[in-house]
Amino acid sequence: MDQDKSNIGGEVLKLQLKRETGIPLYIQVQNLIKELIKNGVWLPGSKIPTERSLAQQLNVSRNTISMAFRDLEHQGLLVCHQGRGTFVAESDEVVRLESRKERLLRIIDMAMEEATTLGFSIDDFMAITHVRAREKRDILSKVNIILIECNREQVDFFAQELAHSVGVIIHPILIGDLESHPEKFREIIRKADIVITTLFHLQTVKDIVGDVGTEIISIALSPLLDSIVRIARIPNNAHVGIFCLSNNFAEKMIASLRSAGINHLQYSIFLSPAEKEVLLAQIESVDYIITSPGRKQELMNHTKKEVVEFIYSPDQASTNLLRAALMELKEKNLKK
CATH class of the missing domain: 1.10.10.10 (Winged helix-like DNA-binding domain superfamily/Winged helix DNA-binding domain)
Incomplete structure (x- = not known):
C-alpha cells in the first residue's frame, strides 16, 4: 500500500x-x-x-x-x-451526470413549458414533435455514412454501436481493403455524406482518398472500463487465451492492457472460428478467456469458464461530434 x-x-x-x-x-x-x-x-x-x-x-x-x-x-x-x-x-x-432518461425528460418538460408560453396546447406540442421526429428519422435513414477501421472485429462492432447511438445506418470498410482497392472505394466514399475513422488512421485515410469533398470525422476509441477491471483482477502469471478474428485486434488489445498497467499475464492468441474439437482444446489449454465481440457467443456455447468480452467504444465527445455533424446535415437537407 x-x-x-x-x-x-x-x-x-x-x-x-x-x-x-x-x-x-x-x-x-x-x-x-x-x-x-x-x-x-x-x-x-x-x-x-x-x-x-x-x-x-x-x-x-x-x-x-x-x-x-x-x-x-x-x-x-x-x-x-x-x-x-x-x-x-x-x-x-x-x-x-444524471441518467440520460432524466435529462431527456427535463428537456421535454422545458420544451413543453416554452410551447405553452407561446400559446400552444399540450396536444399541439404532441402533434408537432411527432411530425418533427418522423422528419428527422426519415432524413437520417437516407444518410450515407461510412466507417473505416483496421480490423473486422472493430469495424463491424463500431458500426453497430454508432448506429445505435446516433440512429443511422453505417457502412463499414476495412482499411486494408481501402489500401488494396483505392479507386473502387474512393468512388464509394465520394458518394458518402460523412466518413468516420479513428484518430490513428485519419491521415492514412486522407492520403488514400485524397480530396473527394466528403467530410471525414475522426473518433477516439477506448476500452470499456468493465473489461479492464475484470482482466486486472486475473491472478498473476495466469495463462490467458485471447480469442479473436485477427492478430491486429489481439495486438491492439494487449497494448491497451499494458497501457493500463496490466503486465502480469501470459497470453496465447487463437484466431478465427475453429472446429469444435480444436476450440475445446484451445479453451482447455488456458486459465482465463478474453474474446472480441465477434467470437463471444461461440465461446459461451462451449465453456463454463468466465468469458471476458473486450470492447472498444467511442468516447462521449466523439459520439457528440458525430451527432452534431448529423444535425448540421439534417438542417441542410430540411432546407432543400
Missing part, C-alpha cells in the same frame, strides 16, 4: 493507492478525485493540480493521471481548458 501525505487543493490529505488489489491505478485515481469533489475539498469551478503534480504526489505515471482525467472529463466531473488547466465542473456541467 502506498500512503502519502500530500498538499492537494490547499489541504494536507492522506492519499492511498492500493497496488495489491488488482484494480488499475487510474481507476483508483478516479475514485480518489471523486472523493475530493464529494467531500468539498475540490469545489465546483476550482482549478485542480496538474497531471505532473498529481503523478509525483501519488507516485504514478503521468499516463495514469491522464487516463483518469480523460474518463472523469467524459463523465462530466472535470473540464479541461487548453492552456488554462483542468477544473472541477460547475453545477450546470455536473447535471450531465
